[in-house]
Structures are given as structure tokens and as C-alpha cells.
Amino acid sequence: EETGKGGYDHYMLKEIESQPESLSNTIRGRIDPEAPAVHLEDFPPGCFQDVTEVHFVACGTSYHAALYGARLLEEANVRVRTSRASEFTGRIPDPEGTLVVPVTQSGETADTLGALRAAGEAGARTLAVTNVVGSTVAREADEVLYIRAGPEIGVAATKTFSSQVVTLALLVERLTQEIDGAAAREDLGAFLEALSVLPNQIEEVIRTSRAEALSSKYDGRDAYFFIGHALQHPVALEGALKFKEITYEHAEGFASGELKHGPLALVTPGTPIFALFDGKHDEKTHTNAKEAQARGAEIVAVTASERTAAFADDMLVIPDTHPDLSGLLANVQLQFVSYYTARSLGRPIDKPRNLAKSVTVE
Numbered sequence: 001e002e003t004g005k006g007g008y009d010h011y012m013l014k015e016i017e018s019q020p021e022s023l024s025n026t027i028r029g030r031i032d033p034e035a036p037a038v039h040l041e042d043f044p045p046g047c048f049q050d051v052t053e054v055h056f057v058a059c060g061t062s063y064h065a066a067l068y069g070a071r072l073l074e075e076a077n078v079r080v081r082t083s084r085a086s087e088f089t090g091r092i093p094d095p096e097g098t099l100v101v102p103v104t105q106s107g108e109t110a111d112t113l114g115a116l117r118a119a120g121e122a123g124a125r126t127l128a129v130t131n132v133v134g135s136t137v138a139r140e141a142d143e144v145l146y147i148r149a150g151p152e153i154g155v156a157a158t159k160t161f162s163s164q165v166v167t168l169a170l171l172v173e174r175l176t177q178e179i180d181g182a183a184a185r186e187d188l189g190a191f192l193e194a195l196s197v198l199p200n201q202i203e204e205v206i207r208t209s210r211a212e213a214l215s216s217k218y219d220g221r222d223a224y225f226f227i228g229h230a231l232q233h234p235v236a237l238e239g240a241l242k243f244k245e246i247t248y249e250h251a252e253g254f255a256s257g258e259l260k261h262g263p264l265a266l267v268t269p270g271t272p273i274f275a276l277f278d279g280k281h282d283e284k285t286h287t288n289a290k291e292a293q294a295r296g297a298e299i300v301a302v303t304a305s306e307r308t309a310a311f312a313d314d315m316l317v318i319p320d321t322h323p324d325l326s327g328l329l330a331n332v333q334l335q336f337v338s339y340y341t342a343r344s345l346g347r348p349i350d351k352p353r354n355l356a357k358s359v360t361v362e
């Protein structure tokens, strides 16, 4: 049953709507908002105290999840790099102190395996974050942390992105508590509390999303843009990737502040721009979205705040949460936007042309 469509037209929709459950599995037994504490099986307290730098390597959607984790580490003052696995040079200036983290749903992506092997040869410690128990990456890395999302059949990754981001956020908490000079989160209890109710909030998005109606309104435009700042930036990139993968329409994601440094030239009357707000870093996205709107763009604000959305042409509502988690709720809305747009265009949603679930060649 877990791998059947269970009454859904597509695996993708089933997988989007199974996120309350998959995310509950991801966090089960790992968070204690009361203490507050994060428990990661196989990673005893103190096991990260020699780490001085973290280097993520990943492809596709997993790369976007890695960017999310990297931003959290950067904000906590930890040295961090993120490489597309296919661009990883294998150069690690301080292999003793470097933790290389391949992030891969399948655990079989050739580019990511190549980077893992190069990191091992350079003498770095490797910790894989993956969904598939016994996968090649799980066998070859020094250590492994599972995202526990359950099997994902649709080629376009959905529930595994959410579980990757949350798993990385938990890893980040452990790292920042143990790395010398890191600024561990002062609001850990509040953050873990917000995390514990996130599955219910995703359920709320699933129940109330207006993405289907909105998708038909914006059908047939030349291009679709997604913008976000800070943690909403990787979510904007992921929203655009999902959109192009399954709708075959032109979509791009940008950092909000970058819009004016080039992409604005592509904005014409009627260009839809999905602007993602987290309630904390909204200024840049607001200013840049308004700039595009003045040139004819139609803005869809993805936000918990009616006030933030007041200037926009449309709004996709997300529940109020910790700002570091709101990207996950926004992402569910964007998954629906991609899904319903692809469906109205009659695309083969679960098996988009030219793409494979797992790419095992470099």
C-alpha cells in the first residue's frame, strides 16, 4: 500500500499530501522541545566537537535542501560551503576538521557518489544524509543519517525535500552546540516546539490551499519566476526547479535582491512572480517584488501575513511558524502550484520527459 497510488491520480500528489506523516517520521524520537534537546541516533553527544568546517555536496532538489542547511549554519557563524556535486573539486584545505555531507534522497546519484569518494580520498570525515537504507552512499560514507521519508516514486522530489531540510536543521543544531565558536540557537525550545507542530501545519496547507484555482488563473504565461531572501532563497530555487521539471514551462528562481541585477529585464506585463516571505526578512523581497510589479509583473505573495500580502495581486496563505521553518510551508504551496499547472497542461507528472528518478551516470 505504501508504494501504491492509494486512490490518487499521481504519486506526486500522494507524496505531497503524505508530508504530515513523512515529516512526523523524520522527527520522531529526535526532538525534545521541553529539555530542549536534539537526539540523533548513532551520534553521541560530543561527536562533532572536532569539526571546524562543513561542506555539503548534492544535486538537484537535494542541493536546494543543502543550501537551506548551509544558510542555517552560516547564520550560526560556522564555516560552511555548498557544492553542486558535479562541480566539487575534491580540494579540502583542512581535511582533519572538515565534515563533508553528501545529501542525496536515493543514495545512488553518480555525481554525489563521486564527490563522496573524492572527499574520502582527501581525508575528510563523511556523513551521508539519505532516504534509502543500504544505498551506496549509506554504505560508503563514514556515517549516515536517515531522513526517514519513506519511498518516493514520483520523479520530482517532494516529501524528501521537506524531510531533508528538517533532518539537516536537526544536524545543524547538534553541530552548532558542539563546534567551537558557533552561535548555538538561543530559542532552541521555541524552534523545536514549532518543528513538532509543523506536520499539523502542513496538513492545514493541504486542506486549505488555493493553489489549484490560482494555477488556472496563471496558465499559459511565457515565464514564471520565484523569489526569496535568506532561507526562502533555496525554496525559490526549488519552486522553480519543480515547476520546470513537471510543467515544461520556463521557470527561474532568484534571490530577491538579485532580481534588479539582470533578471528584471525578463519581466513583462503579466509575468507571474511567486514572492516568498518568512515574516523576518521580508523587506528585500517586498522592495524587489514591488519593483517588478511596477513593470507589469503579477505578484503572488506566499506568506502568513495579510498585511505583507496587501500589495500583491494574489496570496497563498501559510500558517504562522518559526521564521526558520516557514520555507517548508511555502514549499508545499509551490509543490501544489507545480502539480496543478502540470495537470492542467496534461503533462505526464510522475515521469517527466528526459528525467530519471536517480541519475547513476556522471
Ligand code: G6P
Binding pocket: 059, 060, 061, 062, 103, 104, 105, 106, 107, 108, 109, 112, 155, 156, 157, 355, 356, 357, 358, 359
Ligand atoms: C535526479 C532527480 C531529481 C533529484 C536529483 C538528485 O536528477 O530527477 O529530482 O533531485 O536526481 O537525486 P538524489 O537522489 O541524489 O537526491
